[in-house]
Amino acid sequence: MLLLKKAMITMVTLVSFAYAGGSCDLSQVGDVKVSWRAYKTPLKIGVGGSFDKVEYRAIAPVGKNFREILVGSKVIIHTASVNSKNEGRDATLTKFFFQKMSGTEIKAEIVDIKAQKVKRGDPKLGVVTIAVKMNG
Template identity: 50%
Template sequence: MKKSLVAVLMAFTLLSSANASEKTGCVLAQSGDVEVSWIGYKTPKKVGVGGVFDKVAYTPVTKEGENFRSILVGSSVVIDSSSVNSKHADRDAKLAKFFFGMMKDKNINAKIVDIKADPRVKDAPRTGVVDVEIEMNGVKKVVPMTYSFANETFEAKGNIDILDFQANSALKGINEACFDLHEGKTWSEAGIGFKMKILATLCKTK
């Protein structure tokens, strides 16, 4: 009888320990808004002009999880392209009208479809590649973006070609509207990026 009681108590202790371990394991939690940035290029010297979008509706697949894959893959954003902001009112008005206004839909949709981590390096930011499906001008493309994570900030950057989204008329429109300022050259290549806060508790963040 005593042996049976001891066995039950040991089993209960082990179960309690396992539950406690699960509750104190790795937790990654998304915090705050997502910032979506861009950079375009003008003039034959390929001068960069950057900015953000002020209206970004972010839908996380979940707010907390044990790794980047669990909290990011499946998350999506809807970007109102008319909210383009380069901190230059005249430029923003032209971009909204002659570039984004020439596309089939003012919204740009994006969804994270995969993420791959690089091998960890001690005392260095976590890095890897995040694949993002972008739908713009009625065309969907999966774009690989390199990411880094340090100081509770997850940041990803990549490049697209506007022509891959059949946005020839949009490129022509902004080039004509800014012909003199761009010295007759507006590049079809553009940089894209996003940034978010992720709080990490007892995590190796990989």
């Protein structure tokens, strides 16, 4: 399993804040989207896309902090759902890359979250470490 300090995939999770009894609970709302960018040509021009079929399995639906609701959560990406907004390119990616893999899924798990120091009023930032398993 490959640990990535900076995720090779971008996961966008919508988080809503619900205030109850003077405390803040975080809950996960919405879909997870996985996008990618590939560089192949000598000019290193990026081609991007996403996957249309992504399963997200939250470790917990509600928690007191991001760690409680995200660490241990899993994502399964179905490689046949690659979408670069170009059907010909999608067929090529599927045939010459994804069909060469030993499976039809890319699996990922959030294994750690480290918050960066933040100044009052600034957005909270941090690093999410994700273990990605593909072709195995």
